[in-house]
Amino acid sequence: MNCILKAKNLYFSYSKESVLEDVSFCVEERDFFAITGPNGGGKSTLIKIILGILKPQKGGVSIDSSLDRNIDFGYVPQNTNINLEFPITVLDVVLMGNGSKHKSKRGLLSIKYSKLEIECAKHSLKKVGMENYLNNKISDLSGGQRQRVMIARAICSHPKILILDEPTSSIDINGQKEIYKLLKDLNKELTIIVVTHDLKVISNYADKVLYINRKGYMHNLDDNRFKLDRDGHFCEVELMQMLGAKDA
Ligand SMILES: Nc1ncnc2c1ncn2[C@@H]1O[C@H](COP(=O)(O)OP(=O)(O)O)[C@@H](O)[C@H]1O
């Protein structure tokens, strides 16, 4: 296996109680890599370790030498706390993703962005189907549209790996479908790591799934066994049993 991102015997705790124990996995290029498991199981913690925000006490995550976390990782966090009262446009939100390059004492909105940056932001908004909303206020969008803007922001710097933490948790069913269709499309060009509770998404889209409940269980799905039939239900039950099977 040619892992571009690899965890080996990783242990993490915030205090005495351990949150992640002996977690190992391998992400290959162009994987659609799903992470699932119960609330509090350690999924978001693992994402933060992958991003280099948290350091494990034992073991670690190694990334391919061709990758740079600052450039090649795009991240859509679990709860994107955009203040909806704030009169900010779609284009501003995407441009602010480049904020770290623009340290300004006068605040992000007084920054002058270059033509190139603006073109780049427009291009990534086009990729997510939001090019007609550039000047709309972010507060006027639906949850699904807003999340697509957050994805545009994360892919603006052309990352090689896009990491999303429960991207559809507060979005209606149609919006969810659109987001996953978009991710499938983006997956042609980049590796996707996504935290989700949605078994349909896992069985329809994922190549691999990591079930995390303190310990991690890796499952390879690329043998097609768990792709849903037209009805969907049987495989979903089977998948759920498989994911939970080793959890005892
Ligand atoms: N910043 C933190 N400080 C202390 N404990 C935390 C912190 N963040 C998460 N935890 C705890 O770590 C465990 C795993 O949390 P988390 O990674 O957010 O799980 P998940 O994303 O799977 O719901 C939970 O018990 C949670 O309460």
Ligand SMILES: [Mg+2]
């Ligand atoms: Mg979480």
